[in-house]
Amino acid sequence: MNRHAEYDAIVVGGGPSGSTCARFLTAAGWRVAIVDRAAFPRVKLCAGWLSEPVWEALGMSPDDYPAGLWPWERCHVAYGGTRHTARVRGYFIRRYEFDDFLLRESGADLLTDRGVKRAVRHDDGTWVLDDALRAPYVIGAGGTHCPIARAIAERRPKPPVGVQEREFLAGAAEVADTRVGEDGEPELLIHDDLRGYSWNVPKSDWLNVGSGTVSAREVRAAWQRARGYFEREGHLPPSAAEELERVQGHSYYLFHPHHLQSCHKGGALLVGDALGLAHPITAEGIYPGILSARIAADALRRGEPERYRERLEAHPAIANFEVVFHAREWGARLASRGGGRRADTAQPQRGGRASSGVSRIGRAALAHGFAHLFAGGVLPGAKLARHVAKAAARAVPVESDSQAPPPASRSAG
């Protein structure tokens, strides 16, 4: 008797990427298992913001979503001491509910509270996980430290970004008293040194507050400064102080064209954070995770897993990520040529130039541009920029990455 439970595909990780991939496979009649080390519903550190294109990638409408949903049509962005309000739209959810919903909708066998330790590809081309589950295909959707990514992913050229946050019950009246805008409208604070941003998001009686920085080493100090800013401005209820001592951290990889080399290898496909797909500026990760999962499932359904990378790269959203990535790199190079002076993040300045040396008009443009990207907007001129981006991507230097998961422990055969 076979000692392995047999599936058509096994998905490692039941976050939005894993559940979506499984849902599109089971809809085509595939027998799929999702294995997740957590018992659901589970806490996932995340602000829970969704840009509009998420729904199309999910193949759902916001009306299909039965749990807490906070649509917003204005985004409040503070930068260099001035606050700007942009008319852009999006949604907030609570990951505790959203991930559980998607997991239950997946139609897969749910093997939760069960971490995958070992993934081995056998000579017959099948994957065996922990000597218990076997399938011809395995989908690595286990986030930053996904064991399938450890088995097949190339070394990442840049270190991951660092994020600290807390979501907690604060009471509807207290939350409402401290709001910049309406319920569900995000308040964002762009750090003066442009190396990250912080957020303060009301979800009725819940608050979600946190900071992210391009280097994980900078996040704690940036969070302290951002917290000071929100408190000075009266945008946090005094009762939140104790909860805010309990912020937790996580790190994940922003999109880099180099990551796409690891899309597929020998029947293993990586999606979402396991591949490293978050937006190069806003760090939005749910949408690219869901999108990549759907494209991976589509490639598998067509019997063309080797074409997953090509299809992902060809998608307009991912093509735009590539453009944004290179725009960010050029911007960073220009800034360092201009002296690269680091500003005291989140110190309010009144009028004139911010400490980062950006003019008043420049600050407004930056704040509105950021809100546009935050709502899932794209940079113009994508077609031309993409040609340039492709040429630049061919010469990507590999930087040291001390905080990344170990490169390719290669249990894959």
Ligand SMILES: Cc1cc2nc3c(=O)[nH]c(=O)nc-3n(C[C@H](O)[C@H](O)[C@H](O)COP(=O)(O)OP(=O)(O)OC[C@H]3O[C@@H](n4cnc5c(N)ncnc54)[C@H](O)[C@@H]3O)c2cc1C
């Ligand atoms: C503080 C913070 C705030 C963020 N805010 C936003 C936001 O507002 N909007 C947005 O779009 N993005 C946000 N992101 C990014 C977003 O959370 C991720 O990009 C997104 O969760 C990726 O989804 P995923 O399904 O690929 O991975 P995950 O959601 O990380 O899911 C991975 C799953 O794999 C499981 N797993 C891990 N290892 C194993 C193992 N060995 N065996 C079995 N299971 C395993 C985990 O338990 C987890 O359930 C934020 C990230 C952080 C850290």
